[in-house]
Amino acid sequence: MLENADLDYLNGLNPPQREAVENVQGPSMIIAGAGSGKTRVLTYRIAHLIKKHNVDPFNILSLTFTNKAAKEMRNRVEDVVGTDARNLWMGTFHSVFSRILRSEADKLGYPSHFTIYDADDSKSLIKQIVKSFGLDDKVYKPNVVFNRISSAKNRLVSWQEYTNNPVYLADDTENGKPEMGKIYREYATRCFKADAMDFDDLLFNTNVLFRDHIDVLNKYQQRFHYVMVDEFQDTNISQYVITKKLAAVRRNICIVGDDAQSIYAFRGADIQNILNFEKDYPELKIIKLEQNYRSSKTIVNAANSVITKNKNQLRKSVWTDNNEGDLIELIKATTDNEEGKLVASAIFESKANNQYKNADFAILYRTNSQSRAMEEALRRNNIKYQIVGGLSFYQRKEIKDLLGYIRYSVNQNDEQALRRIINLPKRGIGGTSVDKLFVVANEQNLDLWTILENAKNVIGGRTATAIDGFVTTIKSFKLAVEKKDAFEAASQIAKNSGLMKELYDDKTIEGRNRYENVQELLNGIKEFVDNPENEDKSMSAFLQEIALLTDADNKDKDEDKDVVTMMTIHMAKGLEFKNVFVVGMEEDLFPSQMMISSRQDLEEERRLFYVAITRAETKLYLSYALTRYRFGRLKTCEPSRFLEEIDKDFLKFNAKMSSTPSPGDQYAKTFISTVQRTVPKPPPNQLFHKPSADFRPSDTSKLAIGNKVEHPKFGFGQVTEIDIQGANKKAHISFEKAGDKTLLLSFAKLRILD
Ligand SMILES: Nc1ncnc2c1ncn2[C@@H]1O[C@H](COP(=O)(O)OP(=O)(O)OP(=O)(O)O)[C@@H](O)[C@H]1O
Numbered sequence: 001m002l003e004n005a006d007l008d009y010l011n012g013l014n015p016p017q018r019e020a021v022e023n024v025q026g027p028s029m030i031i032a033g034a035g036s037g038k039t040r041v042l043t044y045r046i047a048h049l050i051k052k053h054n055v056d057p058f059n060i061l062s063l064t065f066t067n068k069a070a071k072e073m074r075n076r077v078e079d080v081v082g083t084d085a086r087n088l089w090m091g092t093f094h095s096v097f098s099r100i101l102r103s104e105a106d107k108l109g110y111p112s113h114f115t116i117y118d119a120d121d122s123k124s125l126i127k128q129i130v131k132s133f134g135l136d137d138k139v140y141k142p143n144v145v146f147n148r149i150s151s152a153k154n155r156l157v158s159w160q161e162y163t164n165n166p167v168y169l170a171d172d173t174e175n176g177k178p179e180m181g182k183i184y185r186e187y188a189t190r191c192f193k194a195d196a197m198d199f200d201d202l203l204f205n206t207n208v209l210f211r212d213h214i215d216v217l218n219k220y221q222q223r224f225h226y227v228m229v230d231e232f233q234d235t236n237i238s239q240y241v242i243t244k245k246l247a248a249v250r251r252n253i254c255i256v257g258d259d260a261q262s263i264y265a266f267r268g269a270d271i272q273n274i275l276n277f278e279k280d281y282p283e284l285k286i287i288k289l290e291q292n293y294r295s296s297k298t299i300v301n302a303a304n305s306v307i308t309k310n311k312n313q314l315r316k317s318v319w320t321d322n323n324e325g326d327l328i329e330l331i332k333a334t335t336d337n338e339e340g341k342l343v344a345s346a347i348f349e350s351k352a353n354n355q356y357k358n359a360d361f362a363i364l365y366r367t368n369s370q371s372r373a374m375e376e377a378l379r380r381n382n383i384k385y386q387i388v389g390g391l392s393f394y395q396r397k398e399i400k401d402l403l404g405y406i407r408y409s410v411n412q413n414d415e416q417a418l419r420r421i422i423n424l425p426k427r428g429i430g431g432t433s434v435d436k437l438f439v440v441a442n443e444q445n446l447d448l449w450t451i452l453e454n455a456k457n458v459i460g461g462r463t464a465t466a467i468d469g470f471v472t473t474i475k476s477f478k479l480a481v482e483k484k485d486a487f488e489a490a491s492q493i494a495k496n497s498g499l500m501k502e503l504y505d506d507k508t509i510e511g512r513n514r515y516e517n518v519q520e521l522l523n524g525i526k527e528f529v530d531n532p533e534n535e536d537k538s539m540s541a542f543l544q545e546i547a548l549l550t551d552a553d554n555k556d557k558d559e560d561k562d563v564v565t566m567m568t569i570h571m572a573k574g575l576e577f578k579n580v581f582v583v584g585m586e587e588d589l590f591p592s593q594m595m596i597s598s599r600q601d602l603e604e605e606r607r608l609f610y611v612a613i614t615r616a617e618t619k620l621y622l623s624y625a626l627t628r629y630r631f632g633r634l635k636t637c638e639p640s641r642f643l644e645e646i647d648k649d650f651l652k653f654n655a656k657m658s659s660t661p662s663p664g665d666q667y668a669k670t671f672i673s674t675v676q677r678t679v680p681k682p683p684p685n686q687l688f689h690k691p692s693a694d695f696r697p698s699d700t701s702k703l704a705i706g707n708k709v710e711h712p713k714f715g716f717g718q719v720t721e722i723d724i725q726g727a728n729k730k731a732h733i734s735f736e737k738a739g740d741k742t743l744l745l746s747f748a749k750l751r752i753l754d
């Protein structure tokens with residue numbers, strides 16, 4: 001510890017920020033707007049604890065939303081306090097608590113090398129269970145079942161409580177899925193048998209650990225003298241309870257967040273946690289930060305004008321001393337491809353005019369699939385980019401295959417890994433034989449490994465011989481994993497499993513790529529082994545580390561490269577860029593049609609828009625297309641309602657666009673009339689409509705309110721009401737151009753668009 005504490009860093013803070021940093025004893029809460037320095041305060045607070053109060057970094061726990069954020073924070077703290085910062089407990093909830101679970105696993109009946117199932121593993125297990133129960137996987141969709149189980153776990157509802165509580169059964173029965181509880185039970189049982197935890201288990205089981213083992217809870221309460229949580233608005237109940245328990249004795253807890261940026265309610269995050277926090281700690285010190293340091297006045301005010309439309313929020317004012325800045329630029333494109341082109345050329349021009357680098361730009365979208373059109377345009381313009389999230393390195397098949405082998409060599413009960421590799425490369429062990437082995441293992445309550453070792457008793461002939469060969473191979477891998485370092489063991493597994501050879505023999509470009517990817521994985525393991533910061537160099541430590549990478553943590557080390565960043569808005573939380581494009585500002589896409597079924601959902605989408613706007617420092621662009629291919633079909637799109645919610649004073653149309661709005665482009669019309677004060681002439685024939693090339697009348701017997709339709713003469717519209725009088729079914733349709741019409745369905749030719 002430094003003796004003459006050099007507290008210069010405190011000068012980089014305004015008075016309330018400084019107060020938040022210096023006020024280290026007791027509970028405190030900073031709920032403040034975007035860009036007001038919340039994360040900066042946490043970072044400085046940690047440095048301050050170490051420098052001024054001589055707190056051992058080992059006693060400080062700081063929870064962040066991504067591993068990347070943790071790494072950045074650690075680096076910044078290191079700048080102030082030196083290498084001591086390495087001992088901080090810093091990371092996501094999942095990574096910190098899986099580390100704790102590993103050392104306490106035996107108390108829960110798990111080995112310390114337990115496997116972490118990713119979402120794919122979980123869903124394929126659910127699929128297998130649904131099938132084995134003879135249920136229909138169109139009704140019990142793996143995704144839906146998975147979300148239901150996940151949401152139960154995040155509310156700390158165990159399968160026992162779930163199956164004993166008639167409310168859940170009633171709920172599931174009403175949704176046509178009465179067997180949900182049974183599936184949950186089987187799923188939990190199978191995970192436990194496989195020595196595996198899924199992501200939600202990492203939090204759920206931490207809660208079980210702290211609930212049932214007071215001595216363990218005590219140990220960690222003593223260890224963590226100071227607890228801090230960033231992005232607190234996105235914690236779920238399970239995370240909340242963990243935090244609360246850990247801080248219960250010393251009560252030195254500091255949470256920071258912004259209710260206006262809560263965007264994970266759909267995954268169980270609960271804004272209520274902020275409100276409960278006040279109740280839990282009556283002595284709570286609340287600190288407000290109102291000055292935004294990130295963005296121009298225009299951007300801050302535009303963001304404010306949007307978020308005030310939400311009823312459900314803590315009112316706070318955010319202002320900035322920064323420049324007025326440029327108006328927000330609106331880009332209208334005819335198609336999604338043109339949208340890509342316009343964005344790429346705007347980047348190109350802005351770079352030329354302002355001497356920006358690629359890294360000064362980010363393109364944000366609502367869903368990953370929107371990246372395609374952007375990518376093509378950027379590539380054509382030779383603008384380098386990287387996509388954060390999406391199909392990550394570790395999701396690639398060849399990587400999952402090798403990891404499957406590695407996982408199975410570490411844990412022979414890992415059912416999902418075994419299913420993946422047992423016949424890979426092909427060795428004549430068919431699916432039916434595998435299923436049979438699983439059934440017998442279940443019936444006789446034996447673990448899989450025992451069954452495999454005694455395959456001859458269950459299965460005859462050549463299959464049994466093949467399984468024997470597999471068992472011998474795995475035994476040698478198991479030995480390698482136990483005796484050698486992770487890199488040597490992995491190299492041996494890659495070679496002797498036959499995976500490398502198979503990829504090497506594939507001389508296509510894709511095959512080459514896959515081979516190189518596997519090499520890259522081995523490089524990654526070597527790096528892990530060589531890194532002095534990693535104390536535990538075992539294979540299971542490596543597996544744990546990569547299992548916990550969040551989508552925002554890029555494997556591809558492009559951080560220092562000069563590239564445009566593309567990602568979903570969810571991934572962009574907490575980040576900032578000089579120039580930001582928010583693309584696909586269209587109804588049904590953003591706000592997302594799939595997500596909004598209530599006012600609350602719409603408010604969540606609006607908060608997401610608020611997050612998007614507030615990522616920009618100097619310039620924000622919003623773009624939309626009038627038509628877009630979605631789910632393989634060309635759809636006409638309306639500009640997003642969010643565009644109308646921004647105060648018009650902050651907007652301008654991109655000068656490069658065709659200035660005449662297309663007929664029916666209502667938003668462009670009102671926009672131009674209010675901003676450019678030129679009223680466009682209405683199209684000469686309101687009723688003129690040319691049916692789409694693929695126009696075919698649909699079966700209208702299932703037509704429902706809200707359906708979008710096309711009529712060969714009246715054009716596009718939406719069903720507002722349906723009347724049934726005897727055999728006559730009438731639909732009231734509000735057409736974009738032709739106005740409201742009532743049509744008799746037995747005669748009307750309508751194409752249903754969704
Ligand atoms: N007092 C200050 N002086 C100068 N710059 C500051 C100050 N406070 C914050 N900043 C800068 O403002 C930007 C936003 O800060 P920070 O990321 O900590 O805000 P935040 O409240 O965490 O934002 P978000 O809500 O988006 O997570 C950063 O670039 C930060 O360095």
Ligand SMILES: [Mg+2]
Pocket residue numbers: 038039040574
């Ligand atoms: Mg932040």
